[in-house]
Amino acid sequence: MILSESSQGNSLMGSVCSCKRDHYADENITRRGFSGRYFKFGSSKWLESSLFLPATCCQFQQSRRPSLMELCICKICKDIDKYRSFSMLPRDISQLIFNHLVDSCSLSDSRIEAFRDCALHDMCMREHTRVNNKWMDVISSQGSSLLSAYISSTEVTDFGLSLLRNCSNLQALGLDCCDKISAPGIKHIAGLTNLESLTIRNCKFITDSDLKPLAGLVNLKELQISCSDITNVGVSYLRDLYKLVVLNLEGSVVTASCLDYLTALTSLKSLNVNRCHLLDDGCEKFSALSSLKELNLGFNNITDTCLVQLEGMTKLEGLYLDSCRISNDGLAHLAGLSNLKALELSDTEVGRNGILQLSGLTNLEDLNLSFTSVTDSGLKELSGLTSLRSLNLDARQITDSGLAVLTSLTGLTHLDLFGAQITDSGTKYLSYFKNLQSLDLCGGRLTDAGVKNIKDLTSLMLLNLSQNLKLSDTALELLSGLTSLVSLNVSNSRITSDGLQHLKPLKNLRSLYLEYCGVTASEIKKLQATTLPNLVRYRPNE
Template sequence: MIVSESYQGNSLMGSICSCKRDHYADENITRRGFSTRYFKLGSSKWLESSLFLPGPFCQLQRRSCPSLMELCIRKICEDIDKYRSFSILPRDISQLIFNHLVDSCSLSDNCIEAFRDCALHDMCMGECTRVNDKWLDVISSQGSSLLSAYISSTEVTDFGLSLLRNCSNLQALGLDCCDKISAHGIKHITGLTNLESLTIRSCKCIMDSDLKPFAGLVNLKELQISCNDITNVGVSYLRDLDKLVVLNLEGSDVTASCLDYLTALTSLKSLNLNRCHLTDDGCEKFSALSNLKELNLGFNNITDTCLGHLKGLTKLEGLYLDSCRISNDGLAHLAGLSNLKALELSDTEVGSNGILQFSGLTKLEDLNLSFTSVTDSGLTKLSGLTSLRSLNLDTRQITDSGLAILTSLTGLTHLDLFGAQITDSGTKYLTYFRSLQSLDLCGGRLTDAGVKNIKDLSSLMLLNLSQNLKLTDTALEFLSGLTSLVSLNVSNSRITNEGLQHLKPLKNLRSLYLEFCGVTACEIKKLQATALPNLARYRPNQ
């Protein structure tokens, strides 16, 4: 029997801003770097597959009728303040309770203690920023059972990190944006020799010398340690990590000379040098990394010359060049990269003529052409890329005519037309994309009539219609049948409190953004309490 105390209700609260980049936080998919398998933490059984599937997607995979176990877990979480300890429950049950609290943003100081000595395998804290050293004490109490922990943007200090020495079997550890951890605390990690995945992104304390002990983490397969103070010297300490598959140095002060130390890493498949200090000088060294499958060079001062040194990387499946000085001519070097599945060209000098070079990229699934000079006429060159699943055309030159040209791409699951000039008339072409799961249409030209053409896209999970000032409550009525929706953004519109009633059928909705509308937080809370129990994030929230 679970030991209980007096009951106090918990509210499912969360917040996220309604701008475009946070809209994609719900999707929990990183499209401008490596695939999600490299950005999530998990125990070894997940390391070779998709790790920690986002809560909303796990939920949508469930049966329409919840199992008895699911109902029990939900009830326990609703009454969480009744319970002092779950340690005598089977570990799998305790894990499910913990995961549900994380997914619903309900993990708190009051309930974390109940998980002491539960021998949990995975403690991924999600978006919880309340984690402190007291929580680390509970996490470390899992002892040798703990296989993964993810703690980001929290108040954890060096002392808290030292407690993890009891977790000798820890395989995956995430400490992103933990500003109270210093180099002294990082030294405690070096004793965790079973680590396979370690992320310490955006921590201000890491310097070159702090990476020297990492040479002892011989089982590392993934290392993400982006920090401004890391230079080529720091990278030199990593050259003997021969099991390393993923290396993320985003934002570090490295140059192409660091590649001298990476050529020995024959297992390396993914390399992220986004926002480093790369120029064309030294880029010829990329040709030695022949086993690379994913390469991120975004936001560097490289040109078409650099692309000439990549043409031999025939195993590449993902290439990210956003905000580089790449032109149409440079894309000719990509013609032989027939295995490419993802290509990021956002905010480059690429135009419609550059798309001519894509004809041989028949495996391309993800293409980002946002903020380029591509026009409607150039899109005709995409019609043969029938493998495309994700297409970003966030650019003002794209109109209804361009959308009409794309109708042969019936396999699209993600379509971003955020700033495109799509009108009500153009939305009729959306009916060709029956598999769409994510759609952005924020060019400001839609009315309720245009939304009517979206109502039959039953696979939609994320829909962003913000900035369309003419949308009214009728738009929500049209969307009421999209029961797979997880995230809906209709900010900057004429939606009112009265229109919220149309959202009641959207039982899977977890995020709702209605900022700068005639909607109040009070009415959203009422909707959450009576009809949308899974709603965890909403704006306005006060």
């Protein structure tokens, strides 16, 4: 059956809505994925990026009834195998159907064929690792309408990339784990001269010489080439990309000398050299990049000596020093960076005296102190940082007393206490954080009594209570009123299949983790089929 505009399209036209690209964004996305203008991807321990992509039309707001448009999209997706082509539908409708199938991981070789010649704007495949050259042929059939595409697959070859020559207006392209791509494939990309955003991640055979053709992509504003063997030679080919705003070289084998090729890039605002084996030697070159707003130096062998060179970078808004050899004394060099909004100090040697150095950074919104030496008493120094929105305290030495001294931080929206020793008694302090959207409490000390103090945090979208072995079905009953929940993890607990009934009100739930509980995959599938149709990711899954 072919879905025609006359037979099905008219019933959908009552409230045609455009596909928007400015979707709910992870605040860390600028160093992990494409810019907000296009689509989001990437991940972190806590925030699942796919949960912040556009909600499908089947995810209705609790405050209103679904529109006719939404009901029609749901019905089409339910009966998707009845249709051979959507090319006669208005583009917006086809895009909504495509987005829903991607969100629900329901695309297949036959279903992707139905979107041939649909003139779609966005084809973000995300977790669909089955993408092959046949899928690429369908992608290329969108022609000049296609603006963004993201492909994660080991089956796409140089020939598949050559098909994109038909997509002359492509502005954003993401390639992840495309191991069969080599120099010829990169040359095909170089022909897409309207590209503004290009990401190549985990593509094993990308070398320095492969980057030379990219020098012609003069409109590039964002370039991410991570987990590759790129050296300073490869970076030298990028020195004329004057419009570059974001450059990600994570996992490359560059040295600080590569910065010599970047000094002419006056538009550069974000640089990621995470996991590049940098040393203190050469760090003085960072001072030449005075326009940077974001710098990721994580997992490099740098010390406090390197931080001395950052003192003049007063425009910095984000600084990431995860797993570097940074001590309390080193943080004194950051005291003048008054514009800092995000600071990553995870797994460093920082303790209470270091936190004292941060007291003047009143614009901080995101602070990560996981796996540091900070104790309960040291957390008192954070009480004046009232602009904080995200705080990571994944450390075993943090207890109820530490949570008690944070109650002035009422603006927190994300709180990670993954390994902290928080007990039922300590959860009473959570009542001060009414705006929390994500909470991680996995220290093993909670019982159902502690969950009573979580049930009123109605803004929660992501909740992780795994590893708390004493939680029972009663915990799910207490959480049943958190209808904004998108992700729930209660693995390693005493929850049984009887408790699943309490999840029925959680209509927005998309991820559910109940590993090592008394629940089977078949029972979760039954819940999905009957009451939670938006649930697309769950464990156990077999």
